[in-house]
Amino acid sequence: MNKAKNFERQITIEQKLELLKLSGIDEVFGKNFIPENSKNLLKKLFEEFQNCQKCKLSKTRNNFVIGEGNSDAEIMFVGEGPGMQEDIQGKPFVGSAGKLLTKMLKAINLERESVYITNVVKCRPPQNRNPEADEISTCIPILYKQIEIIQPKIICALGKVAGNLLLKKDTTLGNMRGKFFQKENYKVFVTYHPSALLYHPQWKKPTWEDLQMLMNEYKKIS
Numbered sequence: 001m002n003k004a005k006n007f008e009r010q011i012t013i014e015q016k017l018e019l020l021k022l023s024g025i026d027e028v029f030g031k032n033f034i035p036e037n038s039k040n041l042l043k044k045l046f047e048e049f050q051n052c053q054k055c056k057l058s059k060t061r062n063n064f065v066i067g068e069g070n071s072d073a074e075i076m077f078v079g080e081g082p083g084m085q086e087d088i089q090g091k092p093f094v095g096s097a098g099k100l101l102t103k104m105l106k107a108i109n110l111e112r113e114s115v116y117i118t119n120v121v122k123c124r125p126p127q128n129r130n131p132e133a134d135e136i137s138t139c140i141p142i143l144y145k146q147i148e149i150i151q152p153k154i155i156c157a158l159g160k161v162a163g164n165l166l167l168k169k170d171t172t173l174g175n176m177r178g179k180f181f182q183k184e185n186y187k188v189f190v191t192y193h194p195s196a197l198l199y200h201p202q203w204k205k206p207t208w209e210d211l212q213m214l215m216n217e218y219k220k221i222s
């Protein structure tokens with residue numbers, strides 16, 4: 001291989017960009033060119049869908065709730081859909097179930113800001129009913145795009161709806177809990193939805209065991 005080709009292989013993308021700028025062609029990228037990062041990409045995703053009308057949930061929602069947290073998070077938490085408080089505030093998991101989720105994270109030494117939290121559907125189903133199949137299938141490209149941008153190592157599905165969706169199964173929560181499922185570039189782990197724990201406090205102990213499994217796996221891969 002000649003020297004020129006060897007040199008070209010060794011330089012990084014950043015060095016190539018610098019060389020292009022030095023060659024006077026930075027106008028190709030614009031004067032304020034900044035490479036896209038995950039935060040920018042999530043912002044663009046929000047802007048693209050904030051007025052989404054693709055399914056009937058758009059008729060009753062107050063706010064589109066895309067999610068929040070660390071755009072480079074290694075763990076993502078995915079619930080079912082926004083509830084009343086989430087719909088009012090435009091943020092995920094801010095009602096009583098959300099406060100419990102924050103406590104659950106703290107219990108395994110995870111700050112809420114260090115993870116990314118979202119839902120399967122981004123608009124509140126009326127009376128907090130389960131999202132329907134057509135609503136899920138219409139909304140799901142947004143979640144897949146979030147996963148593609150954030151590239152988490154683990155996705156923790158909160159409840160049966162998120163578990164079935166991420167595992168492409170139609171099964172009970174009991175059949176999914178307590179195991180890691182390897183997907184393309186990440187693992188899926190399923191546990192109870194925090195709102196279920198508010199009505200069934202006897203499920204807190206198994207949830208605590210799940211969280212410890214989750215943390216042990218996280219320590220191995222981070």
Ligand code: SF4
Pocket residue numbers: 049052053054055056057058064121122123135138139
């Ligand atoms: S739930 Fe999803 S698909 Fe339906 S209107 Fe909201 S953002 Fe659009």
